[in-house]
Amino acid sequence: MIRKHTSTSPLLPLLGVGAVLMGTGACSSGGSDAPTRADLPHAVADALDRKTPVDTKSISANTAFGFNLFQELQKSDRTKNVFISPTSLSLALQIVFNGAGGDTKTAMDKALSLGGASASDINTSNAALQASLVTDSPDINLTIANGLWFKPSAVKSEFVKTNTDFYGSELGDVTGLPKSANDWVSKKTNAKILTILPDQDYSSTVAVLVNAIYFKGAWTHKFDTAKTNDSPFTLSDGKTATVKMMQQQIDTGYLQGSNFQAIKLPYGKEGRLNLYVFLPTTGTSLPDFLKTLTPENWANWMTKFATASVTLKLPRFKTDYSVALKDALTNLGMGIAFDSTGKADLSGIADNAYIQFVQHKTFVEVNEEGTEAAGATGIGIGVTSAPLPASITVDHPFFCAIRDDKTGAVLFMGTIVKP
Numbered sequence: 001m002i003r004k005h006t007s008t009s010p011l012l013p014l015l016g017v018g019a020v021l022m023g024t025g026a027c028s029s030g031g032s033d034a035p036t037r038a039d040l041p042h043a044v045a046d047a048l049d050r051k052t053p054v055d056t057k058s059i060s061a062n063t064a065f066g067f068n069l070f071q072e073l074q075k076s077d078r079t080k081n082v083f084i085s086p087t088s089l090s091l092a093l094q095i096v097f098n099g100a101g102g103d104t105k106t107a108m109d110k111a112l113s114l115g116g117a118s119a120s121d122i123n124t125s126n127a128a129l130q131a132s133l134v135t136d137s138p139d140i141n142l143t144i145a146n147g148l149w150f151k152p153s154a155v156k157s158e159f160v161k162t163n164t165d166f167y168g169s170e171l172g173d174v175t176g177l178p179k180s181a182n183d184w185v186s187k188k189t190n191a192k193i194l195t196i197l198p199d200q201d202y203s204s205t206v207a208v209l210v211n212a213i214y215f216k217g218a219w220t221h222k223f224d225t226a227k228t229n230d231s232p233f234t235l236s237d238g239k240t241a242t243v244k245m246m247q248q249q250i251d252t253g254y255l256q257g258s259n260f261q262a263i264k265l266p267y268g269k270e271g272r273l274n275l276y277v278f279l280p281t282t283g284t285s286l287p288d289f290l291k292t293l294t295p296e297n298w299a300n301w302m303t304k305f306a307t308a309s310v311t312l313k314l315p316r317f318k319t320d321y322s323v324a325l326k327d328a329l330t331n332l333g334m335g336i337a338f339d340s341t342g343k344a345d346l347s348g349i350a351d352n353a354y355i356q357f358v359q360h361k362t363f364v365e366v367n368e369e370g371t372e373a374a375g376a377t378g379i380g381i382g383v384t385s386a387p388l389p390a391s392i393t394v395d396h397p398f399f400c401a402i403r404d405d406k407t408g409a410v411l412f413m414g415t416i417v418k419p
Helices: 041-050 056-074 085-099 104-110 119-132 157-167 179-186 286-290 293-304 324-340
Strands: 141-148 171-175 204-219 229-234 238-257 260-266 274-280 307-316 315-323 353-366 370-382 399-406 408-417
Touching: 041 119, 041 157, 056 085, 056 119, 056 286, 056 293, 056 324, 085 104, 085 119, 085 141, 085 157, 085 204, 085 370, 104 324, 119 157, 119 260, 119 293, 141 179, 157 171, 171 179, 179 204, 179 238, 179 370, 204 353, 229 307, 260 307, 286 293, 315 324
Parallel strands: 141 171
Antiparallel strands: 141 204, 204 370, 229 238, 238 260, 238 307, 260 274, 315 353, 353 370, 399 408
């Protein structure tokens, strides 16, 4: 059962249709369900009041991690759609980072591209990011929610407090897993992701952290459904498939690169949120283009878009994606965090803790009206097994030794065959 973290803070002004309060997943669709300031995590509410600017270094770190992970997943998933939520993954893993120490902290810092930032600074930056994303646009619905299911006797109270204060985590008990977390993520993603945790035994799990992101945005310039028609789409193997191709003439951001064309498609009246589409030019395969898709190039490209009158043809598409990330994250350098033999150091979460799994799922649909997308990340935390009970009956010949453990000197040794 989820227990919602609340406060008695004054009400925020009611937000418009589709508006959201970040961190709790409280989403307004009008009427009595409109969120209040009490729905915001304390740190996010403070950042909103103070208009705290978003730390650009934090955004760069999340972007770099997202691209690095995406490239790692491409190595094994080149024949299918790969769609991830870097923000969901970064938030979930950075929450876990709060409990990391020693070599595990160093490994996670490197894998997540954190650049040596402290957990405190990361939490503050994430609060500012969540506050910045609060919107009152009637055309945008953006929800970020966190949930923490845990054993109170094992998980440290400071870790739970960080979850509620900075991330608005709703709290539950591990005894209800996986159903309680799966029901929660289905609700938070408008049933676009029905499950995040596999149906397995969670008796050895002391905590499960789940992040969910839901987005639904209407195009600033909608496509005319009457102009959508059947068109060929060339697949990676050279074969063609018939797709529903949308089309319009639009004045928007456009970029012609050395091996691609790119277009920027805004959502809502403000155009703050956008879909960027990068199309490799003829003669450049998608894998070849992806080799140039680095965080550095991405940052450079974002500054190069210029307004142009573009004749656009874009297929409708709908896809979902699911991946277990232990191997990919290990390849990025944080394998020690998954070590169950005692090497992992997540002592800020629980004694002898390690990451059991990181599961990620996404959904996206693009059509004439706009885009609907959802992402969820589930992270399981276990503890190393307690020493097994043992017994020994010395009832046959044996060896023994007397050793000075301070110096290592063996003072006596021998075999006893007849006591």
